[in-house]
Amino acid sequence: MPRYRAIVEYDGTGYFGFQRQRDDQPTVQSRLEDVLTGLAGGEPVRVTGAGRTDSGVHALGQVICFELTWRHREEDLLRAMNANLPDDIAIKALIECSETFHPRFDARRRAYEYHVYNAAVRSPIRRLRSWHVARSLDVERMNEAAACLIGVHDFATFGQPPQGENSVREVFVAEWRREGEMLVFFIEANAFLYRMVRSIVGSLKLVGEGSWTVADFEEAFRACDRARCGTVAPPHGLYLVSVCYED
Template sequence: MPRFKALIEYDGSAYCGFQRQPKEFPTIQGELERAIGSVYHQPVPITGAGRTDTGVHALGQVISFEMDWRHEAIALQRALNANLPEDIAVLQLDTVLSSFHPRYDAKRRAYKYFIYTGPVRRPLQRRSSWYVSKKLDHERMQTAAQTLIGEHDFATFGQPPQGISTVRELFLADWQQQDEHLVFFVEANAFLYRMVRSLVGSLKLVGDGTWSVDTFVDALRAKDRSRSGQVAPPQGLYLFSVTY
């Protein structure tokens, strides 16, 4: 049976995360499986590259599923988009080898986090970024972020599945000023649960002067979850890309 790989974009504001839950809780996986089932007229389970949390968005989530579709992939893509809600879309759809797994075959994952730093709180930004009223020192945040590059034990900043190592390798950790937003771009071989949001919350403390860069580095080296700064809110986080 053919296996399909799909690139998915979604606004996670109205959903209880990616992973399927009981019917009373709307999820991205639930909506995707509902749409595929509507087209195929029978249940089709999907597998995702990452399980984003409640309120987290995606520009480049990857899923796979098997389906005996006898038409072109573009026709299936159009049919799925016609059955999906407006806040979820299939951006690309291709056939892949039957052995492809969107999670286990991934080599790198990248996230973006948006902090809105304008002078006044903007209601239309509340679902897409974290509003921080304090002035943030972009250069100090960048200096601290650069200490994350390479292989480290990130136990301070995230939780692994039971019994799994907390060591991860970061390839890129970069803050950029984009108009009234500070944008954190981070890429790694894998991430721990809530790792990106914990890093952002801690780096924000460096930016507002609560922490020094040395305090941030000490927290990383402590390998102690209680040493992390706050977990940044979910609405500023986007799963940006998955590399295979």
């Protein structure tokens, strides 16, 4: 049976994460599978994703794959899926792929962004897509602290690995940029631990507001102790931006 690979964008506000839940709560995976099952004439279709984003987390470039008997063009399948998906989920690109392709295990790099709305007054428009921090944050100091994340390290302070795996990861990029009142943290790594990005952002926020020094952040990081993590940033500011493969 043909296997397809697709890039999915979604607003995670109304979903209990990407992965299907046992109690039938709305998830991105369940919506995708329901649509594909309908296109398959009722034959169940299973979707596999590159990342299991949490409740409220968004994606600009989630990668999925699925098997489907489809007798039309790829672009027709893309249009058919988008015509049946809710407005907060969209298929951005779709191609037929190798039957051995796996979006999670074949991934070589993943990139996330975290958005912080750094203004004295909250923004109702941005409230579900960024973390409002009223206290002024020092981007230069946060970038100084973030620099120690680059390379191969044990990130046990900032997350929990899947069962049977260790907490060592390689981070390629970790930096903040200011876009007016919005601060954007971009991080790219070979893989991420559970809640790793949100834990890093929350701890860097403590540096930016002056509650922690850069040395405090580095000391907590090197301790490899989850109890040393600072604040865990809320999920609604997090975006899965892209997933990269060798091809």
